[in-house]
Amino acid sequence: MGKILVVTSGKGGVGKTTTSAAIGTGLALRGHKTVLVDFDVGLRNLDLIMGCERRVVYDFINVINGDATLNQALIKDKRIENLYVLAASQTRDKDALTPEGVEKVITELAEQFDFVLCDSPAGIEKGAEMAMFLADEAIVVTNPEVSSVRDSDRMLGLLASKSKRAKEGREPIVEHLLLTRYSPERVAKGEMLSVDDVEEILSIPMIGVVPESQAVLKASNQGIPVILDEQSDAGQAYSDSVDRLLGKDIPHRFLEVQKKGFFKRIFGGKE
Numbered sequence: 001m002g003k004i005l006v007v008t009s010g011k012g013g014v015g016k017t018t019t020s021a022a023i024g025t026g027l028a029l030r031g032h033k034t035v036l037v038d039f040d041v042g043l044r045n046l047d048l049i050m051g052c053e054r055r056v057v058y059d060f061i062n063v064i065n066g067d068a069t070l071n072q073a074l075i076k077d078k079r080i081e082n083l084y085v086l087a088a089s090q091t092r093d094k095d096a097l098t099p100e101g102v103e104k105v106i107t108e109l110a111e112q113f114d115f116v117l118c119d120s121p122a123g124i125e126k127g128a129e130m131a132m133f134l135a136d137e138a139i140v141v142t143n144p145e146v147s148s149v150r151d152s153d154r155m156l157g158l159l160a161s162k163s164k165r166a167k168e169g170r171e172p173i174v175e176h177l178l179l180t181r182y183s184p185e186r187v188a189k190g191e192m193l194s195v196d197d198v199e200e201i202l203s204i205p206m207i208g209v210v211p212e213s214q215a216v217l218k219a220s221n222q223g224i225p226v227i228l229d230e231q232s233d234a235g236q237a238y239s240d241s242v243d244r245l246l247g248k249d250i251p252h253r254f255l256e257v258q259k260k261g262f263f264k265r266i267f268g269g270k271e
Contacts, residue, residue: 002033002110005117006135006173008159009142010151012122015180016141018216019238020119021049022227023139026242028083029227032114035074037106038088039131040121041097047087050077051223061089064101070108079228084113097130106134124158133164137174139245140204143181144193149201152177156202176207178241183212184257195255208241210234211254 007020017040024036037060038046047053052075058068063086070086077083086109089096109116120131132138138159142152159173160166166173179198186192199206210216215232219225227242229235233254243250 002113003115004106004110004134004136005115005139006120006132006137007117007139007141008120008128008132008155009122009140009148010124010153010155011143011148014122014141014143014148015210015216016122017045017049017119018220018226019139019141019178019180019210020046020117021225022235022238023242023245024115024117025077025080025083025225026227026239027115027117027245028077028080030242030246031082033082033112034115034117035084035086035109035113037086037109037116037118039097039118039127041088041092041127042090043121044088044090046119047075047085048223049220050085050225052077052085052087053223056087059087059089060105061092061096063105064096064098070105070112097127099130099133102130103134124154128155129158129162132159132162132173135159135163135173136165137176139176139178139207140202141178141180142198142202144179144183144187144195144198146193149193149198153202156204175204176245177202177204178208178210179206180210181212182209182254184255188257195252206252207244208237209252209255210237210241 009016024034028034038044055075058073062068063073075085118131121127142148187194211233213234215234216226226234227238
């Protein structure tokens with residue numbers, strides 16, 4: 001059986017779907033057969049970030065309802081071997097997700113894939129609970145601001161109490177923290193929480209710190225997971241995060257204010 005991962009957050013707009021696309025792509029690049037499942041019924045974005053929105057014929061709800069098979073609904077990535085997407089429905093609401101239907105589809109995927117990565121909707125409503133219910137591991141995405149971290153703390157409470165593992169008294173979900181939109185300059189000015197602050201509040205292992213970067217928006221607009229932009233700091237940070245997720249012990253980068261070199265100070269330079 002493959003490993004079921006949920007990417008979740010207490011708050012919207014923190015970079016959760018960007019993270020799902022990047023982590024899933026990174027796992028596939030390292031040879032693991034990976035499927036990305038969009039749980040955000042009615043507001044799907046994962047297919048846009050993955051650049052496959054025009055290829056969606058059948059979706060997650062079609063499979064749950066028996067209108068299509070998994071084989072019909074899965075979209076194979078054109079760039080990367082071992083990477084697939086199961087899109088959410090744009091025309092249904094979250095009530096179309098049933099516990100029995102979700103469990104059947106996710107279990108079937110876990111039999112075919114090394115990693116099943118569930119891109120959760122934000123918040124604590126039904127869709128988020130469905131996305132986390134079967135998870136073995138969770139990546140909790142947060143921004144370095146008080147409201148985002150507080151909402152993530154609430155999400156950790158749900159992961160500990162509402163999952164299938166919790167209900168069956170099994171080993172708890174393994175939790176990882178991923179910090180996005182981090183700016184050492186703003187931390188130094190006291191405008192943003194530091195990595196230490198966030199770790200102290202949430203008390204779960206940090207697998208990645210992704211710096212604030214224009215590369216993220218550019219990649220999203222182009223339908224390319226930012227991890228494929230190997231020159232960008234955000235792409236490199238996500239690549240490091242995948243390695244840590246797979247058990248590598250590597251130091252965090254992009255935590256300090258970058259001093260500009262002589263030529264950058266004279267001529268300027270891109271981020």
